[in-house]
Amino acid sequence: MITFEGVTKRYPDGTVALDDVSLECPTGRITVFVGTSGGGKTTALRTINRMVEPTAGRVLIDGGDVRERRPAELRRGIGYVIQHAGLFPHRTIEDNIATVPYLLRWNKKKARAAAHELMERVGLDPSMARRYPFQLSGGQQQRVGVARALAADPPIMLMDEPFSAVDPVVRAELQDEFLRLQAELHKTIVFVTHDIDEAIKLGDRVAVFQTGGRLVQVDAPEDLLAHPADEFVAGFIGQNRGIRTLGFAETGGLRLSDDAVFAGSADAADAAGLDWVLVVDADRRPLGWARPADETGPLAEARLVPVGATFRAGADSVRVALDAAVLSPAGLAVGVDETGAVVGTAGGADLLAVPTHGLAGRAAADSAAAEPADTPERADAPVKGGAGD
Amino acid sequence: MDIDWGWIGDHTGTLGDHALIHIRLALLPVLFGLLISLPAGLACRRWQWLYAPVLTVSNVLYAIPSLALFMLFIQYTGLSASTVMIPLTLYSLSVLIPNVVDGLGAVSEPVRQAATAMGFGTLRRLVQVELPIAVPVVIAGVRVAAVSSISLVAIGQLIGQGGLGYDIIRGSQLQFQTQILAASVLIVLLALATDAVLVIVQRLLTPWSRARRRAS
Ligand SMILES: Nc1ncnc2c1ncn2[C@@H]1O[C@H](COP(=O)(O)OP(=O)(O)OP(=O)(O)O)[C@@H](O)[C@H]1O
Numbered sequence: 192m193i194t195f196e197g198v199t200k201r202y203p204d205g206t207v208a209l210d211d212v213s214l215e216c217p218t219g220r221i222t223v224f225v226g227t228s229g230g231g232k233t234t235a236l237r238t239i240n241r242m243v244e245p246t247a248g249r250v251l252i253d254g255g256d257v258r259e260r261r262p263a264e265l266r267r268g269i270g271y272v273i274q275h276a277g278l279f280p281h282r283t284i285e286d287n288i289a290t291v292p293y294l295l296r297w298n299k300k301k302a303r304a305a306a307h308e309l310m311e312r313v314g315l316d317p318s319m320a321r322r323y324p325f326q327l328s329g330g331q332q333q334r335v336g337v338a339r340a341l342a343a344d345p346p347i348m349l350m351d352e353p354f355s356a357v358d359p360v361v362r363a364e365l366q367d368e369f370l371r372l373q374a375e376l377h378k379t380i381v382f383v384t385h386d387i388d389e390a391i392k393l394g395d396r397v398a399v400f401q402t403g404g405r406l407v408q409v410d411a412p413e414d415l416l417a418h419p420a421d422e423f424v425a426g427f428i429g430q431n432r433g434i435r436t437l438g439f440a441e442t443g444g445l446r447l448s449d450d451a452v453f454a455g456s457a458d459a460a461d462a463a464g465l466d467w468v469l470v471v472d473a474d475r476r477p478l479g480w481a482r483p484a485d486e487t488g489p490l491a492e493a494r495l496v497p498v499g500a501t502f503r504a505g506a507d508s509v510r511v512a513l514d515a516a517v518l519s520p521a522g523l524a525v526g527v528d529e530t531g532a533v534v535g536t537a538g539g540a541d542l543l544a545v546p547t548h549g550l551a552g553r554a555a556a557d558s559a560a561a562e563p564a565d566t567p568e569r570a571d572a573p574v575k576g577g578a579g580d
Numbered sequence: 581m582d583i584d585w586g587w588i589g590d591h592t593g594t595l596g597d598h599a600l601i602h603i604r605l606a607l608l609p610v611l612f613g614l615l616i617s618l619p620a621g622l623a624c625r626r627w628q629w630l631y632a633p634v635l636t637v638s639n640v641l642y643a644i645p646s647l648a649l650f651m652l653f654i655q656y657t658g659l660s661a662s663t664v665m666i667p668l669t670l671y672s673l674s675v676l677i678p679n680v681v682d683g684l685g686a687v688s689e690p691v692r693q694a695a696t697a698m699g700f701g702t703l704r705r706l707v708q709v710e711l712p713i714a715v716p717v718v719i720a721g722v723r724v725a726a727v728s729s730i731s732l733v734a735i736g737q738l739i740g741q742g743g744l745g746y747d748i749i750r751g752s753q754l755q756f757q758t759q760i761l762a763a764s765v766l767i768v769l770l771a772l773a774t775d776a777v778l779v780i781v782q783r784l785l786t787p788w789s790r791a792r793r794r795a796s
C-alpha cells in the first residue's frame with residue numbers, strides 16, 4: 192500500500208503543486224489520479240519514487256517512509272511509464288526492456304530472456320527484439336514502455352498518461368490489454384490521466400485533483416459518478432454521468448423476455464401482431480430481425496435485418512445492453528450467453544429499471560416503487576411461438 | 581602547365597612520409613580538442629550561464645590568424661610540433677564545444693526522465709544514455725574540425741614542422757608547380773579519406789540513428 196500523509200509540494204517559485212494531500216493506494220489495485228492540467232497529478236506520482244521531494248508530509252510504501260531508501264535503489268523497484276514512452280533510441284527493443292535487469296546486474300542471458308517473455312506478454316512480436324524504437328509505431332513503443340517498466344517484476348507501477356499519445360482505437364486496445372495484464376499480475380498501480388473515461392474504465396479507485404494541488408475526492412468510480420463531492424467534480428465528470436453510471440449496473444439480474452424470439456421454422460403467421468421478431472437457428476444463435484407483417488411462410492426465409500450488437504447477459508453492463516437496444520431496429524437488446532445462444536431480449540425500459548449503485552437506479556426505485564412490477568409481468572407472460580421446439 | 585610525372589614517381593615515398601606527418605599533426609589537435617570539449621560541453625549544460633562566455637572565447641580564438649598564434653607560442657614552446665598543435669587544438673574548440681552541447685541537448689526530456697525513473701544515477705545516465713545519444717552530433721563536429729585542421733596544418737611548415745606544407749612551400753620557392761599540385765591534391769585526398777573514415781565510425785557506433793535503417 193502506498194500512503195500519502197499530508198503531502199505538500201511548494202516549488203521555489205511559489206507554485207503550490209500539492210496541497211496537504213492524504214490518500215491511500217491499496218496494494219494490488221489500480222488507483223487513478225485524474226484532474227485538470229496543472230492539478231499536481233504528475234507531482235504526486237513523482238513523490239512516490241522520490242523524483243519530487245515533498246515540502247511537507249511524507250509518502251510511505253507498506254508503512255516505510257520512501258525517504259529512508261536511496262533514490263536509485265527505490266526506483267529500480269518501481270516501474271515507471273510515461274506518455275511518450277521515453278524509450279532509449281540507441282538501444283534495441285530487448286535492451287530497452289532489460290534496462291532495469293541490467294541495472295540490477297542480472298546476467299545478460301537472464302535479462303534478455305525476461306525481456307522476450309515480456310514482449311509476448313504485452314503483445315509484441317518477438318521478431319521486433321532487435322529493432323530500434325524509431326522502427327516501431329507509437330502504440331508499439333508504448334507497449335515496450337510498459338514491458339520495460341515490468342521487466343524486473345516490481346510490485347509497484349507508476350504510469351503517467353501512458354496511453355494519451357496514441358489514437359483512440361489503439362488506446363482502447365492498450366487499455367483492455369492493460370486490464371487483462373493487471374488481472375494476472377496484481378500490481379499496485381498509480382495511473383495518471385486527464386481523461387475521466389479512462390479513469391472510470393481502469394480505476395479501482397479514482398482520486399480527483401483540482402488546480403492548486405487539492406485532492407477533492409477519492410472513491411470507487413461508480414460512487415464518484417453517483418455522488419460527486421462538489422461542483423468541480425460534477426463538472427469534471429461531465430454531461431453523461433447518468434449514462435456512465437449504467438456502465439456499472441449489471442445485467443445479471445435482468446429478466447430477459449422470450450416473447451419476440453422465434454425459431455426459423457416458425458411461420459410468420461405465428462408472430463402476427465409483433466412489429467419485429469428475432470429469428471434464431473436450432474442452437475438459438477441469432478439469424479436476424481424479421482417483420483412478420485411483411486412475410487409469409489417460414490421465418491427462416493424472411494428478409495432478415497442483421498442483429499449487429501448483442502450483449503453478454505450477466506457479463507456486460509447495462510450500458511452495453513442499452514447501446515445494443517438503441518442500435519437494434521426493434522429497439523430491443525439481444526442478450527446472449529457465452530456460446531452466443533440467445534437468452535432473450537430486453538427493451539430500454541427494462542434496462543433502465545435495473546438497480547444501480549447510483550442516482551439513476553435510486554431514482555428509478557424511489558419514484559416508482561410499483562413500476563418494477565411492470566417488468567416481471569411481461570417476462571411472466573406466456574411465451575408465444577415457443578421458439579419452434 | 582606541365583606536370584612532371586617522373587618527379588612524382590621518384591618521390592612517392594617522400595610524399596607518403598609527408599602525408600603521414602601531416603595527418604598526425606592535423607588530427608592529434610582534434611583529439612585533444614575533443615578531450616577538452618567533452619567536459620567543457622558538460623559543464624556548459626550543467627551551468628547554463630557558462631555557455632555564452634565559453635562560446636565567445638572559443639570564437640575569438642578562432643578569429644586570431646594562425647600566424648599570430650604561432651608567434652605567440654614560439655616564445656613558450658619554440659619551433660616544436662606543440663607550437664602548431666596548440667593553436668589547432670584551440671581552433672577545433674569553436675566547432676566541438678557547441679556540438680557537444682547540442683548533442684547532449686538532443687537527448688529528449690522524456691528519455692532523461694525515464695532514465696532517472698528507472699534508477700540510473702547521474703554518472704551512469706551520462707555514460708550509458710546521454711553520451712551515446714549525443715554521438716551523431718558530436719561526430720558531425722569532429723568531421724568539420726578534422727577537415728579544416730588538415731587544410732590549416734599546412735602552414736605549420738612556416739616553423740619547420742614538415743608535412744605536406746613543406747612540399748607546397750618548397751615548390752613555390754623553386755617555382756616547381758608539380759610539387760605544389762601533388763601536395764595539394766594529397767591534402768584534399770587526406771581530408772576526404774578522413775571524412776569517410778569518420779562517417780563509417782559513426783555508422784558503426786550508432787546503428788540506431790535514423791539516417792540508416794538497418795533491416796532486421
Ligand atoms: N519544476 C517545477 N517548478 C515549478 N513549478 C512546477 C514544476 N513542476 C511542476 N510545476 C507546477 O506545479 C503544478 C502541478 O504540476 P503537475 O505537472 O504535477 O500537474 P499535472 O496535474 O500533472 O498536469 P498535466 O495534466 O498538465 O500533466 C503546475 O502548476 C506546474 O506548473
Ligand SMILES: [Mg+2]
Nearest residue numbers: 232233234351
Ligand atoms: Mg502531468
